[in-house]
Amino acid sequence: MIKLEKVKKVYQSNKQNVVALKEINLEIKPSEIYGIIGYSGAGKSTLIRLINMLERPTEGQIWIDQKLMNQLNDRDLRFARQEIGMIFQHFNLLWSRTVRGNIAFPLEIAGLPKEEIDQRVNELIQLVGLTERADAYPSELSGGQKQRVGIARALANRPKVLLSDEATSALDPKTTDSILELLQEINKKMGITVILITHEMHVIQKICHRVAVIDDGEIVEEGSVFEVFTHPKKSITKEFVKQVTETKMVDETLRYLPHDSSSYILKCGFVGETANKPIISQWVKTVNVDVNILEGNIQYVQDASYGTLLIQINASKDKLDESIAFLQQNGVEVEVVEDVRYQ
Amino acid sequence: MFDINKWQALLDIAVWLQLGTAFLETIYMLVLSGIFTVILGTPLGILLVLTDKGQLLENKVVNIITSIIVNVFRSIPFIILMVLLLPFTRWIIGTPIGSTAAIVPLIVGAAPFFARLVETSLREVNKGVVEAAISMGANVSQIVRKVYLPEALPSIVSGITVTLIALISYSAMAGLLGGGGLGNYAIIYGYQLFNTPIMLVTTAVILILVILVQIFGDSLSKKLDKK
Ligand SMILES: Nc1ncnc2c1ncn2[C@@H]1O[C@H](COP(=O)(O)OP(=O)(O)O)[C@@H](O)[C@H]1O
Ligand SMILES: [Mg+2]
Numbered sequence: 001m002i003k004l005e006k007v008k009k010v011y012q013s014n015k016q017n018v019v020a021l022k023e024i025n026l027e028i029k030p031s032e033i034y035g036i037i038g039y040s041g042a043g044k045s046t047l048i049r050l051i052n053m054l055e056r057p058t059e060g061q062i063w064i065d066q067k068l069m070n071q072l073n074d075r076d077l078r079f080a081r082q083e084i085g086m087i088f089q090h091f092n093l094l095w096s097r098t099v100r101g102n103i104a105f106p107l108e109i110a111g112l113p114k115e116e117i118d119q120r121v122n123e124l125i126q127l128v129g130l131t132e133r134a135d136a137y138p139s140e141l142s143g144g145q146k147q148r149v150g151i152a153r154a155l156a157n158r159p160k161v162l163l164s165d166e167a168t169s170a171l172d173p174k175t176t177d178s179i180l181e182l183l184q185e186i187n188k189k190m191g192i193t194v195i196l197i198t199h200e201m202h203v204i205q206k207i208c209h210r211v212a213v214i215d216d217g218e219i220v221e222e223g224s225v226f227e228v229f230t231h232p233k234k235s236i237t238k239e240f241v242k243q244v245t246e247t248k249m250v251d252e253t254l255r256y257l258p259h260d261s262s263s264y265i266l267k268c269g270f271v272g273e274t275a276n277k278p279i280i281s282q283w284v285k286t287v288n289v290d291v292n293i294l295e296g297n298i299q300y301v302q303d304a305s306y307g308t309l310l311i312q313i314n315a316s317k318d319k320l321d322e323s324i325a326f327l328q329q330n331g332v333e334v335e336v337v338e339d340v341r342y343q
Numbered sequence: 344m345f346d347i348n349k350w351q352a353l354l355d356i357a358v359w360l361q362l363g364t365a366f367l368e369t370i371y372m373l374v375l376s377g378i379f380t381v382i383l384g385t386p387l388g389i390l391l392v393l394t395d396k397g398q399l400l401e402n403k404v405v406n407i408i409t410s411i412i413v414n415v416f417r418s419i420p421f422i423i424l425m426v427l428l429l430p431f432t433r434w435i436i437g438t439p440i441g442s443t444a445a446i447v448p449l450i451v452g453a454a455p456f457f458a459r460l461v462e463t464s465l466r467e468v469n470k471g472v473v474e475a476a477i478s479m480g481a482n483v484s485q486i487v488r489k490v491y492l493p494e495a496l497p498s499i500v501s502g503i504t505v506t507l508i509a510l511i512s513y514s515a516m517a518g519l520l521g522g523g524g525l526g527n528y529a530i531i532y533g534y535q536l537f538n539t540p541i542m543l544v545t546t547a548v549i550l551i552l553v554i555l556v557q558i559f560g561d562s563l564s565k566k567l568d569k570k
Contacts, residue, residue: 052478081480092471095570096493106479108489137569157479 001193002028002051002161007060009046009217020046022217024060028210030160033187033194035208035225037201037240043217044197048163051195052084053077064161082110085154085192089166091146093138099125099149100134106156124152128182144175151182155192162186164196168203180206201243205229205301213237229301230271245299245308263314265294266323269333270307279330280309287322289315310337350540358541365528366548368442372514372524376449377507383454384506385499387413388461389487399483413455421452421513425520445522449513453506460502464495497568504560508553515549525549 009021020043028034038044049055050062053069062069064080072080093102103124107117125134128148138146147167154162164183168176184207187194198204204211204225211228213221213236221228221237229245232238270279275298284291291313298307313323320336327334352358387409393399394406419427425448432447433439468491476490492499515526525545533542 054474054478078480078482081478084478086475086478088471088475090471092469092475094472094490094494095469096496096567105476105489109476109479109481109485139570153475153479163478 001030001065002026002195003061003063004047004050005061005063007050007057007062009043009050009055010058020217021050024219026212026219026222028193028195030193031187031191032209033184033196033207035204035211036195036197036214037199037204037211038197038214039199039236042214044199044214045165047214048165048195048197051161051163052081052086082106082157083159084161084163085157085159086163086165087147087150087154087167089169091138091143091150091170093146093149093153095138098135098137099130099141102138102149103152103156106153110157120156124156127155127186128152142175143171144178147171147175147179148182151179151186155186155190158190160193162192162194164194166198167196169198169200173202176203177206183207201240204240205244205299209302213240224302226301226304226306229299230269230306245297245306262316263312264320265337266311266313266327267335267337268309268311268327269335270305270309271331271333272304272306274331275305275307277330279327279332280311282330283323283326287319287326289313289319289323349538352538353540353544362525362528362541362545362548365523365525365545368522369511369514369524369526369549369552372442372445372449372517372522373507373510375443376446376453376510376514377503379446379450380453380457380506380510381503383450384457385461387454387458388465389491391458391462392465392491393483393487399486413458416451416455417459419452421448422516422519424448424452425517440521442523445514445517445520445524449510449517452513453510456509457502457506460505461495461499464498464502465491467498468494497564497570500560500564500567504556504564507556507560511549511553511556525552 004024004026007021007024007026009019011018011020024047036044036047046055050057051064051069053062053072057070060070064084067080069077069080094105097105100121103121104117107120112120125131128151130145130148130152133141133145138149141149150167162183167183168179171179180203183194183196186192187207196203196208208225210223211225212219213228213234215234215236221232221234228237229241232241280291280293283289291311293309293311295310296308298305300306313320315323324334324336390409391406391413394402394409396403396406416424425445428448428451429439432444435447436444438444472494473486473490476486481489514522514524515529518524518527518530521527525548529542529545529549532538532545
């Protein structure tokens with residue numbers, strides 16, 4: 001569906017070159033929600049803006065539906081753009097137009113007749129739940145409502161692709177969730193391919209199917225969200241995963257544990273099926289150890305659950321090895337946590 | 344200064360009729376030159392923005408030429424511009440004197456001034472909105488008509504207000520070259536016939552006109568501004 005091949009982008013400013021993207025290869029399947037996560041300055045906006053040619057690649061090729069985007073002439077590019085919707089962090093609505101007028105805007109550009117525009121605008125207003133506010137100006141709307149207008153506007157010409165450049169970054173957590181749910185609903189209902197960039201793992205966790213991690217102009221890790229979540233490889237990916245899985249409490253919890261040289265702390269990961277089995281009680285009975293659960297949490301990623309437990313056991317080294325073996329046999333991921341006090 | 348005979352002139356109905364005629368001449372000059380100033384100045388302002396670096400129709404040569412023309416006409420003092428334009432005015436209107444003839448230098452003087460105001464207004468339009476329009480596949484003309492102009496309208500209306508007020512003062516100067524209007528009237532009575540009262544009354548009328556334009560322009564701009 002969307003393919004980026006050896007894409008490179010260099011900005012030239014004041015005779016100084018900034019390499020924003022080094023060599024990006026990316027393939028996005030139809031109807032998936034593809035997330036790209038990275039810190040500020042990593043090249044996310046540049047990457048997403050290359051897809052609709054708001055930026056031209058310095059090298060490489062960008063394909064959408066067998067169409068080589070970077071070689072279209074101006075006219076064909078304008079038509080191609082009508083099939084790609086885009087939403088923005090700061091909404092970018094027209095202040096001078098009402099909700100209705102803003103949503104009608106792309107339809108006017110596409111040259112639809114007046115009656116058709118009116119009808120389509122009504123459908124879209126309903127879709128994003130703004131029926132009550134149809135005649136309000138953007139300055140009279142909340143951030144979440146503005147983004148709903150942005151989404152309706154982006155969908156007006158029934159695009160096949162929706163690009164989202166940090167669409168929830170200016171919103172509070174609750175509004176963020178409602179916007180993400182709307183995007184998910186639209187993806188399910190219309191099968192539209194969504195590409196979103198963000199610096200928040202929460203956004204990826206909540207709605208994305210696949211994710212790429214971008215760092216300093218390069219994609220350093222890529223895969224299904226579940227895989228990347230449960231088994232992050234690069235340290236930057238681990239940092240992002242920590243944003244949502246690990247509470248800051250872990251270090252605190254360890255710090256205040258009573259000193260006891262004969263105890264170990266295990267971090268156990270339960271993926272999918274294993275999260276639903278009574279493994280801990282079986283372990284206690286089989287190996288005969290005392291366990292003390294320090295902390296635990298369960299995450300839901302793409303309708304699957306992923307749990308983490310922090311467990312303290314008072315046992316000998318033999319018992320510890322036996323425990324680890326038992327847990328691993330049962331599909332639990334085990335890691336012995338170094339006691340922070342000795343670090 | 345306080346000569347009772349001269350104040351008595353204000354009781355003469357003919358004086359008020361002349362004043363009314365002068366007022367209408369001024370309005371006539373203002374309306375016509377205002378309309379043409381907007382018609383000529385707006386595209387110039389748009390051109391200044393669009394041909395600038397990094398803009399939709401980036402073109403260094405056109406940008407520099409437009410900019411020079413605008414700056415030159417804006418820098419020539421109006422009174423000199425009027426004289427310089429005499430042959431041109433005669434060629435277009437047929438005569439260099441009268442209210443209609445005065446409109447030519449008024450437009451030439453005000454259009455570049457207004458073009459700069461339009462340029463400033465357009466530059467204040469949120470780049471993100473322009474970008475959104477591009478991402479929807481809008482062409483340059485659609486971006487100008489549907490984004491730049493409507494989004495900048497409140498600010499452009501303020502620009503028109505400022506320009507109209509400048510035109511009122513220019514048109515008073517045009518009176519010097521027989522352009523008629525309130526300026527002409529004030530000069531004849533105040534400077535040539537030394538009738539201070541009539542000059543004061545005429546000045547007051549000009550002042551009220553300026554204030555009315557300002558109030559009306561401000562409130563219209565405010566009403567259009569949905570930000
Ligand atoms: N128009 C531009 N001109 C020059 N440098 C740019 C431009 N846009 C972005 N950059 C640079 O490219 C890099 C990536 O920027 P960007 O894609 O905006 O990152 P992100 O969206 O991940 O924060 C940054 O170093 C930024 O300074
Ligand atoms: Mg960005």
